Amino acid sequence: MPDSSLFYRLENTGYRMFSWQPPTGHPDTVADWGTSNTLLQTWNGLNTMVFNYASNITIDLIAQQPPSATTVRQITAFGCSRLLGREPAATTLTRLHSFFAQGGDPEQPPVGSTSEILLRTRFLVHLIAMFPEFYAR
Numbered sequence: 001m002p003d004s005s006l007f008y009r010l011e012n013t014g015y016r017m018f019s020w021q022p023p024t025g026h027p028d029t030v031a032d033w034g035t036s037n038t039l040l041q042t043w044n045g046l047n048t049m050v051f052n053y054a055s056n057i058t059i060d061l062i063a064q065q066p067p068s069a070t071t072v073r074q075i076t077a078f079g080c081s082r083l084l085g086r087e088p089a090a091t092t093l094t095r096l097h098s099f100f101a102q103g104g105d106p107e108q109p110p111v112g113s114t115s116e117i118l119l120r121t122r123f124l125v126h127l128i129a130m131f132p133e134f135y136a137r
Helices: 004-012 038-050 072-084 090-101 114-128 132-136
Strands: none
Touching: 004 038, 004 090, 038 114, 072 090, 072 114, 072 132
């Protein structure tokens, strides 16, 4: 069961659960949702979830990847597909590969210790979730 901190975080992003009264319910105009503060709070909430800082949320990013996703390119493609529903522009994808590979070959598994790979995976997911395409989905 979610605790009050989850509802508090959602409210800071502009999602006021059970607060928008009928007959119209949640607004669907950018003026109600599209402020710099709600975007920042959304990014902070994503950070809290991706890095498991919330006591009531645990996300195992490595376990969610299919066993066939072993290379930098495959892991990045899976993350983009899962979060964006498609691959981003080629230049953006190349930058993601470069970030996640950290100087390694995108056609090879990520380099580094298990904890380093997990940390980069968390940053990768957080980075993808900050793309405008994520919010347009």
